[in-house]
Amino acid sequence: MRFRDSASFVLETPIQSEMDIQEILVCFYQTRKPNYQFSGGRHGNYELTYVDQGVLYTEVEHQNYELHAKDIMIYYPNQFHAQSTDKDHFCSYLTLNFSLSGKLPQSLKNKVFSASKEMQETLKEFVSSIQKDQYMNKEFSLVLLKKILILLCQSEHKKETPDMDKETKDPYLNKILDYIHSHIETNIRIEDLCEHFSISRSTLQVMFKEQLNEAPKEYISQLKLERAKERLQTKKYTVSEVAYQLGFSSVYYFSRKFKNTYGISPSEYMDSIRK
Secondary structure (H helix, E strand, O other): OOOOOOOOOOOOOOOOOOEEEEEEEEEEEHHHOOOOOOEEEEOOOEEEEEEEOEEEEEOOOOOEEEEOEEEEEEEOOOOOOEOOOOOOEEEEEEEEEEEEEOOOHHOOOOEEOOOOOOOOOOHHHHHHHHOOOOHHHHHHHHHHHHHHHHHHHHHHHHHHHHHHHHOOOOOOHHHHHHHHHHHHOOOHHHHHHHHHOOOHHHHHHHHHHHHHHHHHHHHHHHHHHHHHHHHHHHHHHHHHHHHHOOOOOOOOHHHHHHHHOOOOOEEEEHHHHOO
């Protein structure tokens, strides 16, 4: 048996699980009618909500959030949360109440995530598996839920990469990152970076790929979107103003990039932050 495209490797240290699903206590998929109201409550376990269709409003610790189709949110143990739908539309969603050995990182708390294609497919497989009465299927559903949580952790870590990984082991790359952060409000082109730092495009690509696991263009784009998100949250600026401030070529391009990344348009995102 050969693993194609794989070099020889040896596991030097044992791998230990940091997080295991102990129990899935509640699992239901249902459609709520317009004007549905859950006044709120709390319990000692984690709870995952995935919206399949419609819009679900939720209040968590006195902060309001809006979950659209394909959005995920996790309520942490003993967090008060309430849910509701609007007056005109139905909402279908999946709810999982589960316990863990270990803890989920705080970076997932009080946040709405747009489910990737892989997460969506894993959730479909989970729903199918947990309903079948076949040997080890229930055990398999625990594995699938763990995979979903790992994918969420990985996606959040990737979002935070621009700020968290600003300091690398390479002093020269750190100078480039500092330059990007201080010029993020301009239209930073890869050619300009190469010229400013007297470096070839291929060398720059390799530096970013090896140390940050992404291309320079992706790094800049993600950092701009994170800055845009922060400014939209303040509600001090219009979508057009934010696009202009961060050097996007047009409002249309900014809105398209924002929606492709977060699953919601900039204006919808602003409307979802209800005070």
